[in-house]
Amino acid sequence: MDIASIVGIIAGIFFLLTAVLLRGDLGSFADAASVMIVLGGTIAASAISYPLKKFLNSLKAIKLIFKNTDLDEGEAIKRIIDLSNVARKEGLLALEEATQNIEDDFLKKGVLLIVDGTDPELVRSILETEMAFIENRHNDVQGFWTNIGTLAPAWGMIGTLIGLITMLETMDDPASVGPSMSVALITTLYGSLIANFLAIPIASKLKIRSAEEILLKEVMIEGLLSIQAGENPRVIEEKLKAFLSPTLRNNLNDQQGANAGNEEGVA
Template sequence: MDIATVVGLISGFIFIIWGIFISGEIGSFIDIPSILIVLGGTLASTLISYPIKSFLGTSKVVKNAFLQKEISPDNVIVEIIQLANVARKEGLLSLEEFGEKVDDEFLKKGIMLIVDGTDPELVRNILETELVFLEERHTEGQSIFETMGSFAPAYGMLGTLIGLINMLQKLDDPSNIGPSMSVALVTTFYGSFFANVVFLPMANKLKIRSKREILVKELMVEGLLSIQAGENPRIIEEKLKTFVPPELRDDYKSQLESEEA
């Protein structure tokens, strides 16, 4: 569970509702037609913009934002160094047994390619091609939420125009002008709210997670190719730790030392 996503989403709702309570009445901001216009219109336009399969897959994308467990670069480096030591002592074929126990499918695939004696350049091409398509799939999920974030304010304005038109039809009754104007503006509120509290932050979270995952996969590629080239585990360690921010390298070193112990 990603605590930051949950806390951020809940706190966004709480602070806005709190502000409404302080300055007015929450009932003035509850309007079902406005919600229908903003959410219904946003979903409809998004469905028009993307294939039905991509649209229906949004639930999986949302799940990734909340539940996906990120792979630590530190853990991957430790695993790669272990692989390098095994390969150095027992040969590349000995990695097959180790590879069968690996949970990450991408790393497992790379290990098996090496064990099968695949040409290093071909190994790189296969793994990097998989990375390209992985990034494209991630980008599509991000763009869906970015699209929803752009449509929501537009439908908020559309709902406001609808409310103003309804208000102008009742100008002969001054008592209806205030409530009608309030309802018209509430739709703009919903459009801005859903865009800036839900859709766009979700797109940003998915984008950051995608970049981190791609970084870890690139680390795996470099590590595996270094092992296949027969490089010294210490050299591989120095090469891979450049993927880790300087402030986190002490944590990585202590983890590696504990594994060796």
């Protein structure tokens, strides 16, 4: 589970409820009609904007923000270096047996293309095409939640306008003006909460996850092509480390140093 998402939601609810209770009664911020206008209107408008399948898949993507993805660029580089050592010692055909221990479908496909003797440019084209379509699917889902973040405040404003119209119809009763105005503004509050507490943060988290996955696949493509070109494993390692941030690069170097020390101790 992604602890940051859970903590963020719990903290947000806690601070919002605390602020409301400090200012007054919780019930004064609850209005069923406003919920129907904002939530119902936002969902209806989103359903109009997207085909049913994409609409449902994008809604289901909310679970991804709670999922702790196992995307480890350092581990991927280590796996590629292991494959390069196998190819250097036993030849490219020996990589076919190594694919039995590879769980990542993208990496496995690339290795099998190399084993089949596919032209390097064609290998790059196939893998980059698949990566591009993965990124497009990710962008569609991100766009859905960004669209929610745009629609919710708009529907909040629509609810406010409806409330103002109702208020103006009862202007002959001064006592009803305050409560009517309060209800009118609640829809704006709901729309802002949906946008800024849910939709936009979800889109941001999905964008980060997508960037991490695409980076990992770029590392795999470059590593596989280097293996096919017969480059030295040490050269491949240094080339792939260029994709990493300084922190990740240092962590990888520390891990390799620790592993080397353990191997010497066992020897």
